[in-house]
Amino acid sequence: MSATNLYAVIMAGGSGTRFWPASRRTRPKQFLPIAGDLPMIVETHRRLEGLVPDERILVVAGEAHVPLVRSALPTLPVENLLAEPVGRNTAPCVALAAFEIQRRAPDSVQAILPADHVIRPAEAFRASLRAAAVEAWENEHLLTFGIEPTFPATGYGYIEAGAIVREVHGIPVRAVARFVEKPDEDRARAFIASGKFFWNGGIFVWRTSTILDELAAHLPALHHALASADPRRLGAVYPRLRGEAIDTGVMEKSARVRMLPIPYEWSDVGSWTALPDVHGRDAAGNCVAGDTELVVEDARDCIVYGEDGRLTALLGVSDLIVVHTQDATLVCPRSRAQDVRRIVAALEARESDRL
Amino acid sequence: MSATNLYAVIMAGGSGTRFWPASRRTRPKQFLPIAGDLPMIVETHRRLEGLVPDERILVVAGEAHVPLVRSALPTLPVENLLAEPVGRNTAPCVALAAFEIQRRAPDSVQAILPADHVIRPAEAFRASLRAAAVEAWENEHLLTFGIEPTFPATGYGYIEAGAIVREVHGIPVRAVARFVEKPDEDRARAFIASGKFFWNGGIFVWRTSTILDELAAHLPALHHALASADPRRLGAVYPRLRGEAIDTGVMEKSARVRMLPIPYEWSDVGSWTALPDVHGRDAAGNCVAGDTELVVEDARDCIVYGEDGRLTALLGVSDLIVVHTQDATLVCPRSRAQDVRRIVAALEARESDRL
Numbered sequence: 001m002s003a004t005n006l007y008a009v010i011m012a013g014g015s016g017t018r019f020w021p022a023s024r025r026t027r028p029k030q031f032l033p034i035a036g037d038l039p040m041i042v043e044t045h046r047r048l049e050g051l052v053p054d055e056r057i058l059v060v061a062g063e064a065h066v067p068l069v070r071s072a073l074p075t076l077p078v079e080n081l082l083a084e085p086v087g088r089n090t091a092p093c094v095a096l097a098a099f100e101i102q103r104r105a106p107d108s109v110q111a112i113l114p115a116d117h118v119i120r121p122a123e124a125f126r127a128s129l130r131a132a133a134v135e136a137w138e139n140e141h142l143l144t145f146g147i148e149p150t151f152p153a154t155g156y157g158y159i160e161a162g163a164i165v166r167e168v169h170g171i172p173v174r175a176v177a178r179f180v181e182k183p184d185e186d187r188a189r190a191f192i193a194s195g196k197f198f199w200n201g202g203i204f205v206w207r208t209s210t211i212l213d214e215l216a217a218h219l220p221a222l223h224h225a226l227a228s229a230d231p232r233r234l235g236a237v238y239p240r241l242r243g244e245a246i247d248t249g250v251m252e253k254s255a256r257v258r259m260l261p262i263p264y265e266w267s268d269v270g271s272w273t274a275l276p277d278v279h280g281r282d283a284a285g286n287c288v289a290g291d292t293e294l295v296v297e298d299a300r301d302c303i304v305y306g307e308d309g310r311l312t313a314l315l316g317v318s319d320l321i322v323v324h325t326q327d328a329t330l331v332c333p334r335s336r337a338q339d340v341r342r343i344v345a346a347l348e349a350r351e352s353d354r355l
Numbered sequence: 356m357s358a359t360n361l362y363a364v365i366m367a368g369g370s371g372t373r374f375w376p377a378s379r380r381t382r383p384k385q386f387l388p389i390a391g392d393l394p395m396i397v398e399t400h401r402r403l404e405g406l407v408p409d410e411r412i413l414v415v416a417g418e419a420h421v422p423l424v425r426s427a428l429p430t431l432p433v434e435n436l437l438a439e440p441v442g443r444n445t446a447p448c449v450a451l452a453a454f455e456i457q458r459r460a461p462d463s464v465q466a467i468l469p470a471d472h473v474i475r476p477a478e479a480f481r482a483s484l485r486a487a488a489v490e491a492w493e494n495e496h497l498l499t500f501g502i503e504p505t506f507p508a509t510g511y512g513y514i515e516a517g518a519i520v521r522e523v524h525g526i527p528v529r530a531v532a533r534f535v536e537k538p539d540e541d542r543a544r545a546f547i548a549s550g551k552f553f554w555n556g557g558i559f560v561w562r563t564s565t566i567l568d569e570l571a572a573h574l575p576a577l578h579h580a581l582a583s584a585d586p587r588r589l590g591a592v593y594p595r596l597r598g599e600a601i602d603t604g605v606m607e608k609s610a611r612v613r614m615l616p617i618p619y620e621w622s623d624v625g626s627w628t629a630l631p632d633v634h635g636r637d638a639a640g641n642c643v644a645g646d647t648e649l650v651v652e653d654a655r656d657c658i659v660y661g662e663d664g665r666l667t668a669l670l671g672v673s674d675l676i677v678v679h680t681q682d683a684t685l686v687c688p689r690s691r692a693q694d695v696r697r698i699v700a701a702l703e704a705r706e707s708d709r710l
Contacts, residue, residue: 297697313698315687332670
C-alpha cells in the first residue's frame with residue numbers, strides 16, 4: 001500500500017437522542033464536546049493528523065447537519081462532504097462513500113470511522129490504521145477493529161476471534177470465527193471469561209474494490225441503486241434504500257473478514273453513563289464534565305454535565321445523571337440513561353421547541 | 356379598641372438558608388415569590404389591606420435588606436422601616452418595634468407578623484386579627500395564634516390549649532396550659548391525638564403597653580437596653596443584645612398568654628418540602644412552581660422550582676427536590692431539605708460568590 005491512497009470516511013449521521021438535552025435535532029452528539037474540549041467529530045478528525053490529509057477525508061452526514069460539519073471541520077474540501085437526504089443506517093453510508101472514492105481513486109484503501117467515538121491514544125490508533133491498511137491492501141480483507149471488553153456489555157455486538165493469521169508492524173491480525181449481536185448479560189460474562197471475544201467497534205478498514213465487491217455480493221440492491229447515482233442528487237434514490245447496518249449486511253456474511261485487536265482506550269460514548277470512563281471521577285465516584293461547577297454533600301457516583309456555567313449542588317443523592325444546557329435540565333438515575341429517548345418522545349408529543 | 360390604633364409589625368429578619376439557591380445572603384426567602392406570584396413579604400403586606408394602613412405598618416429587617424423592603428413595599432413610609440444592625444432572634448425585634456410604636460401611639464395594639472408565612476384566606480386572617488386585637492385591648496392579654504396541626508411535625512413549638520375563656524365576634528379565645536418546644540415524633544403524634552395541641556405559629560397580638568410590661572418583667576436587660584436607644588442608631592446597642600426568641604423569652608413565662616385558634620390554611624414554608632402544600636401537586640404527586648416548564652417520565656412526588664424559565668426533565672426519579680436559579684441548580688431528596696444549609700456552608704468554606 002502506498003501512503004497516498006489511504007482514505008478516511010467519517011460517519012457523522014447519528015441523531016443522538018440519548019444525549020438530550022445537550023444533543024438536539026439540530027446538533028447531535030458528534031457535534032458536542034461531550035468527551036473533551038472539542039466536538040467529537042473534531043477529535044475524530046484530529047486523530048487522523050499526519051496519517052490522512054484533508055483531501056482524502058470524506059464525511060457523510062445528514063443534509064441538515066452539513067453546515068455543522070463545515071463549521072466544525074473548516075479545512076475539509078467542500079466536495080468531501082457527502083449529504084444523506086435521510087438516514088438509512090451504515091450500509092448505504094459505506095456504499096455511498098465507497099463509490100465516491102472509487103471515482104476518485106479506484107486503487108485505494110479506506111478507513112471507516114464513526115464520528116462520535118473516543119479512542120486514545122491517537123498515535124496507537126494511527127498505528128492500528130496503518131497496519132490494517134497494509135493488511136486490507138495486500139490480502140483484500142475486510143478489517144474490523146476489536147475492542148477488549150471491560151465489562152459484560154449487552155448493548156454491543158461481539159466478535160469471536162480466531163487464530164492470529166499475521167502480524168503487521170507487530171500488530172496481530174486475527175481470523176474471525178463469528179459475530180454475535182447484543183448477548184444477554186450471562187452470555188456476555190461467558191464471552192469475557194473465554195478471552196476470545198471482542199467488542200465490534202464499528203471501525204473498518206478495506207480496499208475500495210473489496211468493499212464494493214462485497215456489497216455487490218451481499219447487498220446487491222443497495223450496490224445497484226448507488227452504482228449509478230449522482231452523489232449530489234440522492235433525493236430520489238436514498239429514501240427508497242433499505243436501512244441496514246454494514247455489520248449485519250456485509251461483515252457477518254463475508255468470508256474475508258479479519259479482526260485487528262485494539263488494546264487501548266475506546267468508548268462509543270453511548271449514553272451519559274459513559275462520561276466517568278472518559279472524564280474520570282473523584283474520590284466519591286462523582287464525575288463532572290463540561291462547563292459547570294460542582295458542590296456536593298453526601299453525594300456519590302453521580303454524573304454532571306453542564307453547558308451554561310451554572311453551579312450544580314448535589315445533596316444526599318447517588319447514581320444520578322444531571323445535565324444542564326442553556327434552556328433545559330435533565331435529572332435521571334444512571335440506570336435510566338438509555339431511556340432519555342422517552343423524554344425526547346414526550347417533548348415530540350407536546351411539539352416542544354426544546355428538541 | 357379603636358380601629359385607628361391597631362399597628363402591624365412585619366418581622367423580615369430571616370436569612371432563609373434552607374431555600375438556597377433561590378434565597379441568597381442578599382435576597383432571603385421573604386423577598387422571593389416562593390409561595391405565589393409575589394414575594395412573600397408583599398403577600399404579608401397585602402393580607403393587611405383594609406385592616407391596617409401603611410402609616411401603621413412597621414417592618415423590621417436586617418440593615419442590608421432595607422433596600423429590598425423599600426423596593427418590595429414602596430408605599431410604606433420610610434420611617435416605618437426599622438433596621439437591625441445584626442440579627443438577634445425575635446425578642447429584640449419585638450422590643451424594638453414596641454418602643455417605636457409606644458413613642459408614636461402609647462394606647463395601641465400591635466400584631467406581630469412573620470414576613471414569610473402563607474396564610475389563606477386573607478379575609479379569615481383579618482377577622483382573627485380583629486378579634487385578637489379586641490381581646491388584647493380589653494383584657495391586656497398576649498395573644499398567640501394556634502394552628503391546628505395537620506401532621507406530627509417535630510420542627511414546631513406546640514401549645515397545649517386550655518378552656519375557651521371568651522368568644523370575640525364568634526372566634527374563641529382559649530387559655531394556654533403550656534408550651535412545648537419541638538417534640539419527638541411519638542410525642543407529636545400523641546399531641547395531635549389528644550386534640551388539645553396547636554402549633555405555635557409565631558403570630559402575636561398584644562397591647563403595646565402589655566408587651567413592654569412583660570419584656571420588663573421577663574427580659575429586663577433587653578427592655579433596659581432598648582428603652583433608651585435611638586432606633587436610628589442601634590449599632591452600639593444591638594450587637595450586645597442576647598439572641599432570644601420572644602416565645603421562650605416571654606410567652607412561655609407570662610401568665611397573660613391566651614391562644615386564638617386559626618382553623619384555616621397556614622404554612623411557615625420552612626423548606627422546599629412545603630411547596631406541594633402551598634402550590635398543589637399533579638396526579639403523580641409532582642409539584643412545580645416558579646418559572647420553569649416540567650416534563651416527566653416515571654417521576655413522582657418531586658418538587659421543582661425554577662426562576663429562569665428552563666425546562667426541567669425528570670426521568671425515573673421520585674421524592675427529589677430540584678431548584679434552578681439563573682446560576683445554580685440544587686438536587687436533593689425531599690428527606691434532606693433541612694440539610695440544604697450544608698450546601699450553603701460548603702459554599703462558604705470555598706468562599707463562593709453564589710451565597
